[in-house]
Amino acid sequence: MTIKLITGHVVHFPNSTANPQQDTVEFKQGALAIEDEKIVAVDSADKLKQRYPEANIVDYGNKLIVPGFIDTHLHFPQTEMIASFGEQLIDWLNKYTFPTERQFEDPAYSRKIADFFLQQLWMNGTTTAAVWATVHKNSAEQLFSVAYERNMQLLTGKVCMDRHCPDYLQDTPESAQKESAELIAQWHNKGRLKYAITPRFAPTSTEKQMAMLGELMSSYNDVYLQTHLSENQQEIAWVKELYPDCKNYLDVYDKYQMVTERSLFGHCIHMEDDEWRVISEKGGIVAFCPRSNLFLGSGLYNLDKANAFNIKTTLATDVGGGDSFSMLRTLGEAYKVFQLQNITMDPLAGLYMMTRGAADALQLPDIGDFNPGTYADFTVLDPHFNALSSLRLKDADKAEDILFALSMLADERTTAATWIAGKPVWEYQQ
The missing domain is CATH 2.30.40.10 (Urease, subunit C, domain 1)
Incomplete structure (x- = not known):
């Protein structure tokens, strides 16, 4: 050769x-x-x-x-709604995200956006990503297919939601588990591909769905989980209403065996010390999304607190809540987030966070x-x-x-x- x-x-x-x-x-x-x-x-x-x-x-x-660059949290179906004006998280999802994601029931449309999306990653230097599809099984299949053709390291999974979203985006506990299992069998460890079980966030899954997804994750020793955690104060209050028996937001995921060293939690802005402790003990990974956190007015990630608990923090663009595919510019926004908190981050620490550090966190040694x-x-x-x-x-x-x-x-x-x-x-x- x-x-x-x-x-x-x-x-x-x-x-x-x-x-x-x-x-x-x-x-x-x-x-x-x-x-x-x-x-x-x-x-x-x-x-x-x-x-x-x-x-x-x-x-x-x-x-x-x-x-x-390794981007640990972004939504490929939101590519075309990037930079949509206004709203905080919940209203933004209802106004922009859900109607956009409906289009991905069409496999040809999923393929078209998957092609465009990966081009955007590459032109910004990103070669590995943990990506969200939609609730439609074919959206994950199309993205996997495009990445496989280029021998790309990619993690993705179909989104699971069986409540608090439009009817046209709902699955069921049974279909979420069944389709996720079928995708794992077809795509996980095919070439350089990895599967991530993907409940959107606790409010959009019933307890039955969470239980069935937790059961599925426990069936594998190398499948990932990706979800959202403590992004927005309104969201946190909603979780407490929906899961009154859980002591905090993270406890919902922990109850269903979803907090492991292969679990990626997006955002983690408004965290209690007990949540930091549990993530640290169980080896969970944080995907820090500064552009999205600023764009949606969600809050400021506390790196000093995360470091105090030895949390594995990685960097992510979170398109389309984030307004750029550039990991470099996302690093620049991270610097500004930390400046507002009198936290200093060496630029080399930022590079580590989106290269070797992310690979280590994801247990991808190659x-x-x-x-x-x-x-x-x-x-x-x-x-x-x-x-x-x-x-x-x-x-x-x-x-x-x-x-x-x-x-x-x-x-x-x-x-x-x-x-x-x-x-x-x-x-x-x-």
Whole structure:
């Protein structure tokens, strides 16, 4: 098999770390050696050219080569309703989200948006994502199919809702369990695909549905769960009315065996200490969605509190509540959220949160860094994509400075190329 050498400024975290900063990141002019789908070596370009004299060379010059971004929470059916004006969470769902999701009963429409959605991820440097489909089984099937064609690492699942939503989006406890199980059998661990059991949130599932989904999750040792938790004060009050026997919002999920090390909880803004403690003890994962939290006026995620409980925090765009597919710009919004709380986050910590840290949290050891044996999923960033970024970064020689500036300034031109499993899926054309 022919070796490809990808040259440029290589940036990654070769090891897990509790404190991502300058002395834990590798940042050097170098190259990746790729054989077929995976990385076989990372070193200086000269050394790898000597080792592989027949290699095909793709030279990205002074651009940054970073692991592909990992987005842990976003809704592909909401792509076309991104940037819809007004409302907080519950009203926003009823006014915009539910009518939009109705269209996905049509498989051809699901395929069309799935194609467009993945293109948006790639043009923003995202190579792995935990994605929400709709209640329609075919919506998950179409998204899985498109990702499989590109050998992409993707987690998704059909949404489960049997109450408090329009009739045209309701399933039943029995159909939710049955269709989810069928999708697991068809798609889970097919190629690089993973299944995530997906109750939208506690208010839209009856106790019977929650019980049946919890039973389904307990039947597998590697299937994920994704849902929402403590995003909005109105939502939390609603959960307390619907589940009066549970001591808090998280306790609803815990009651049905849904809090595990494979559970992804979106938002987690208004959390009680007991909820933080249980998530920490059971190894749950938080998907922090700063753009969405600001757009819907939901609140500010408390990173210091999460860190105090050793919570695994990952970063997510939450399209369409979030108003951008860019993980870089989402990192910039995270910085602002923390500034409002007098919390300081190193830019390298942000990069870790959406590369190696997210891979570790999701227990996906073959992505997130450039160590030999990992998939060649990476994005190439151009720090000089326009006149302003060129001026700002003309003398920049530290990874944290470059990444911070890009988190504030990036747009689609920043992504020079995105590769998945050793093949380019996106290249910026001037």
